[in-house]
Amino acid sequence: MNAEPAAQQRLLQLADVDAELNRIDHRRRAMPELAEITEAEKILRERKDAVVSAETSARDLDREIARLERDVEGVRARAERDQNLLAGAGLPAKQAADLQHELETLARRQGVLEDEQLEIMEQREAVQTNLDAAQGELAEAERALADAQTRRDGTLADLEAAEAGRRRDREPIVDGLPADLVKLYESIRSRGGPGAAMLRARKCGACRLELDRSEVSQIRAAAPDEVLRHEECGAIMVRTSESGL
Known part of the structure; x- marks a missing residue:
């Protein structure tokens, strides 16, 4: 030729x-923001999983606390009924003794339930602390991802403008060859x-x-x-x- x-x-x-x-x-494909976004997305998924795990634990404990409250309320109601029966007149001695024994059993049962309830409530408080921390870390991860995406978009806009300019420069050169x-x-x-x-x-x-x-x-x-x-x-x-x- x-x-x-x-x-x-x-x-x-x-x-x-x-x-x-x-x-x-090359700069478009090798932007450091791309690696930052990939890492930020990974961290965000991990933080979301942590929040979901803490929320699940909190819901499980809330259900357990509600169950214990129902059990304690049932014991109290039973004890109140027995107390009312004992207060009645003309109650046979054996029935009175049986009621007194049941009241003692109910009192012990209520104590066990309340101790268990207190322990679960303490666990729930610890889980809430973990949940609050996890939600804070999630919000931080969301901000980091949004920041990296904003910087990526800005860099892309600059590169696209530079590319458009060079392509405009290219056209007359090609036309003259x-x-x-x-x-x-x-x-x-x-x-x-x-x-x-x-x-x-x-x-x-x-x-x-x-x-x-x-x-x-x-x-x-x-x-x-x-x-x-x-x-x-x-x-x-x-x-x-x-x-x-």
């Missing part, structure tokens, strides 16, 4: 713009490396390899408008006054 030396040198401007676009894309040269350049660039680079001091600007003597001789013998490619990386080598030929 042949192209005017001026067109080939203009290709370097396109390569510079594309290199900047690649750097923008021969279509077949652009097609070759884009084909090379699609493989992942630079499409074109300056040949500077006998080194390929794309892969940084120094050319051997035979390659230098071939380049010296090539016509000025011949489009040269490096055998190693395939990039178009653009000759300038800095090529060292």
